[in-house]
Amino acid sequence: MRISRPFSLIALGAAATLVLGGCAADDTAPAEPTGADAGSLTLYSGREEELVQPLIDQFTDETGIDVEVRYGNTAELGALLLEEGEATPADVFLSQDAGALGALANADLFSTLPNDVAGAVEPGFTSTDGSWVGVTGRARVVVFDGEKYTADELPDTAEAYTGDEWRGLLGIAPSNASFQSAVTAYRVLEGDAAAEEYLTALAANEPQIFDGNGAILSAVDSGVLDAGLLNHYYWYQQAGEVGAENMRAQLKFLEAGDPGSIVNVTGAGLLSGAEENADALDFIDYLVSEAGQTYFVEETYEYPLVDGIDAPEGLPELADLVNPELDLSDLDTLGETQELLARVGLI
């Protein structure tokens, strides 16, 4: 009876296929027509379910509009939308960073947002052509080991971390979109030559290379890395999980005006096929409404981008951070940044 186990397994598999086949036949209409009267929309969310779903539920409660959500990471959903093109079942894309929105706008996959939505957010924190709208901001900060340093001991310019005393001690994620946005900002603010000088010095200072912000934070928090560059909100997420008083990692905001202290934005766009879907537009409108913005301030500690709503407590004012009014979604600029990073050997 040696063969009985694989046999029964295969029989089980066959049964499962039949069942699944039946299910598949039931939902073979992926691109549900989402006309203006459908009372529903499909959202591709590059932001986490835990953080976004309560806001979506709140929207549904207030408007009666159903939101079907597909969660994933921003890069993958961006690539997915590019691959789907016009055939996408999505009406709205909610993105962690501007670059992915720029890529979709560049491929003509977004329809232009009306002025009252696109114009709700200040220039510099949103698209220049109304193809998408900024939703929240994350400040670039230095995270450091609170058992080794106090915030006052740390330099408050980005450049100072390329000095000898930081050799081998600083963590960066050069292949990550947030780092690259910061480099783009540096180039725009200080010029290409200065940016190349900064990056050359940074690369020569034996930085610890990570794949993303989360890994830098956990390395600092476990005491194996002295400091690192990341977006502020990662710290608040982790603090929410383990309690702020249990955080070994601490944040240092660089001095006002330093090219290292820029703001990365998250944003949302309306897919071109959803142009006529008023519910989809309502949802984007809701993200930049007082209710939506307040939610992000209170629940995710991000910067609101709409006038008249205060930044989360304990954070510097948005105005104190650099707002170079540059288009962080501009892919040509991004390409130049990547060439620079490749040239200095960081990617």
Place this chain on the structure above:
Amino acid sequence: MAPSGPGRPRRAPTALLLAAALAAACAGIPFVYLVVRAAGAGAPRVIETLGRGRVLEYAANSLGLAAATTATALVLGTTVAVVLTRVSVPFPRLWLLASSLPLAVPSFIAGYGWIVSVPGINGFAASWLLLSAVTVPYVTLPVAAALRGAAGDLEGVARTLGRSPLSAFFVATWPQVRPAAIAGALLVALYSLSDFGLVSLMRFPTLTWGINAAYSASFDRAQAAILALLLVVLALIVVTGERSARGRLARRPARAVAPREVGRGALLALLPVVAVAPLVGVAVPLLGLLQRLLQAETLRSIDGPRLLAAVGATIGVALAAALVAVLLALPIAVLAARYRGRLVSTIESVGYLGHALPGIVVGLSLVFFSLAVVPALYQTTAVLVFAYVVLFMPKAIGNVRAGLGDVPASLVSVARTLGDSPLRAWLRVTVPLALPSVGIGALLVAIATMKELPATLLLRPTGIETLATELWNRTVAFEYGAAAPYAAVLVLVAAVPAAVLSGIRTTAKEEL
């Protein structure tokens, strides 16, 4: 499908060739997609991308890590299998079970658990150690299965003729297990090439970093495709290398033997070797997760129905993927086991390609393919299962091929002499003898499917969650407490097929 004796090259039947070519065509979809995307970029762009920054360094890292991991898994896996089948150890079944468990731990969980336990761990050595630990069962289990079916008395004969134990092993036993061991090693090599979760946590930049950065920072599918094609080239080198290492084996008649008693000292030396992979690949990571769980403040009541739904979805897609993967792998495996030639080699190589590519690449290729060919099935379970098949079919091809190759042609001849038709001889002799290997292939596909994340995120029907996606949902939001139950259940569910796997023996091939 009449099997030929070794050494008599013949043309494969057309029906078999067609079936195998069709299966290979399915596996080749990602390749076609990558060529389409890369071709859109033009030759200058391809050259510029390949010559840029650290790309070649990444490629060298990929190859170096795959080589080191494969060599380690081959030696360690074979050693463990020999110890567990040839030496009388206490609780042999339990040790074999423990040796199979690293299969159930997704590599990103292994990496994450280690970082919690040993925060500074990173680099080549760490990636090598962890990847070896989680992949070694791909060698251990098929070899143990073959050894428990095969025989060791030749080794005894060799010893009495004055050979050292090691030399006796190479002369007598190694030829028996070589097809299984090398087929397993190939899976390890391809797995190492395609892994992103572990190397990114261990901060060892390989080509999969480059591919991931192309999607996540450049939003550039052409660049990602060019780098992925470079990965395909590396995979072809590996597959070709495996084919020449596999060689051609003469059957060695032998008789099963009982495990040998050894002294306590020898046991104390051998058992730690057996324990390495379960310790590194399972125990340390799970302790790390437990530690995070204890620190978490988000430990809330578990949403039972949601967890159950994820378990159901995970098991459902895993079983379906295992079945379809085996069906598609079968013609390729039969062809590769029985026939030679350039066409046969090409078909087999293409069958392996999907396994060398990161899930995101295979996922996107099937988005592209299904929207172009069967738009009605897009974002349905059918396409999702198909993606798993493309990704994991090689796990079935290698094992089934090795299993079929083990069926002695003399047995089939005897059946034919006794008056059986070729088909009847095949059904009566080949099928029962090869079936356990088919089972191994199916189980490996099922386990891999349960753990798969990137392609699942891209292709699942909206609203359907597997254990892997539920786990991901929570870890990206730093919700360790809420994530822990999903991690635990995922490892538990995947451990079931792993446990079954550790019990399979490929059939005793005693001479008549």
